[in-house]
Amino acid sequence: xxxxxxxxxxxxxxxxxxxxxxxxxxxxxxxxxxxxxxxxxxxxxxxxxxxxxxxxxxxxxxxxxxxxxxxxxxxxxxxxxxxxxxxxxxxxxxxxxxxxxxxxxxxxxxxxxxxxxxxxxxxxxxxxxxxx
Numbered sequence: 047x048x049x050x051x052x053x054x055x056x057x058x059x060x061x062x063x064x065x066x067x068x069x070x071x072x073x074x075x076x077x078x079x080x081x082x083x084x085x086x087x088x089x090x091x092x093x094x095x096x097x098x099x100x101x102x103x104x105x106x107x108x109x110x111x112x113x114x115x116x117x118x119x120x121x122x123x124x125x126x127x128x129x130x131x132x133x134x135x136x137x138x139x140x141x142x143x144x145x146x147x148x149x150x151x152x153x154x155x156x157x158x159x160x161x162x163x164x165x166x167x168x169x170x171x172x173x174x175x176x177x178x
Contacts, residue, residue, distance in 0.1 A: 047081050051160035052091040083112040087146045123149035127169040
């Protein structure tokens with residue numbers, strides 16, 4: 047399994063002029079090698095772009111992305127990593143989602159396709175990142 051980060055999916059959905067080609071190419075190439083997926087955090091982050099869950103589910107099917115559950119151990123690890131982040135002076139309020147995604151990948155021992163390298167590399171150094 048390879049987790050596809052929110053920013054990569056949004057590149058494709060929004061046809062981002064700077065990143066759509068790279069993200070689309072990566073998803074195509076990686077889909078040949080492994081199952082691609084997202085978790086409920088990523089699902090929630092992309093949901094505002096859709097009028098219904100059914101419409102989002104159809105898009106995920108078109109992209110051949112599977113929705114994977116976040117294991118309990120990953121939720122625990124996410125909370126611990128977020129605690130360290132806040133204790134070190136981290137102030138971003140929307141960063142908790144990155145910790146859930148990073149912890150999910152760490153527990154499942156799977157890579158993340160992302161353009162957001164810093165937080166994953168810092169708090170989840172064992173996770174392989176597929177990035178530009």
